[in-house]
Amino acid sequence: MMCSVKTGKKIGDYTVASCIGKGRYGVCFLALDPDGKKVILKKFRARMWKKNKNANHYEAVILSGLEHPAVPELLGVINNRQGYYFVLEYKEGLTLEQWLFDRKKIFTSGEIYRIGSQMFEVLEYLHGRNVVHGDISVANVTDDGEKISLLDFGLARYADGENIRFSLDYARAANVILYLLYSGYDGKGSRPWHEELPLTGEQREFLKKLLEPEEQFRDTGTVRHEFEKIF
Structure with missing residues (x-):
């Protein structure tokens, strides 16, 4: 998957700032929420999402049950024509x-x-x-x-x-x-x-x-x- 989403593109309520990483399962974008706060948008590769449909829920379920300053908070999920995304807390460093x-x-x-x-x-x-x-x-x-x-x-x-x-x-x-x-x-x-x-x-x-x-x-x-x- 290429980092093909352009800077400034809107995904849900979020504005893409840059592509920060890609891998086998998808790509991550740095984005801004409506208040200008940084978040991470994790977009899943459609083929891998379908292939692992029985295991995709683990990440969301597990993150939803965790509360630790070193673990990114799951802020939400976006599911629209642009794809399936997790919205995650941005961590500095x-x-x-x-x-x-x-x-x-x-x-x-x-x-x-x-x-x-x-x-x-x-x-x-x-x-x-x-x-x-x-x-x-x-x-x-x-x-x-x-x-x-x-x-x-x-x-x-x-x-x-x-x-x-x-x-x-x-x-x-x-x-x-x-x-x-x-x-x-x-x-x-x-x-x-x-x-x-x-x-x-x-x-x-x-x-x-x-x-x-x-x-x-x-x-x-x-x-x-x-x-x-x-x-």
Whole structure:
């Protein structure tokens, strides 16, 4: 799907300001509400919407049940001839992907601690409500220098203890932390992460446990406390 909607185009009560991202399932626009407040319009690709018609409701249902400053609020739904859209709260900051690859930012140990701690705090909130985000990545975490937000709940599901487990979020969160750690690494990157990154033994073992497909922690609060203790 191309970002074909022109700047200034009206979609429902909203005015498109720019296209900010596109993917397999659709495209996201930055837009303004009638009061000039920024929102995100998430338009779904028609073919993917029909293909996943039995699962499309999850994102809206899950977001409607969440209230956390790091989680975008679902403000409404638009369904008209222009397409099917979610209207989402706009979150300030760049994605970690933008910080890493566009801005070439090197994250300090203090910044990694802050981002990791906040990320696990959000996961503790989600998992306490039996929600697995399912798609944590540097593209789906924003940071404004003080606080993070967790975006894109399109793959979020309720945990069932079998196919949908909290360990999926742990592994993806570990990958985010590894990306941040590698931002300050100036080696060749020819060896496995656990051999070349300058980590303590505790940090190395903690990340390995996060990456395990089976549950290795009592709960997500334990994960957060362990991260804060060793990082």
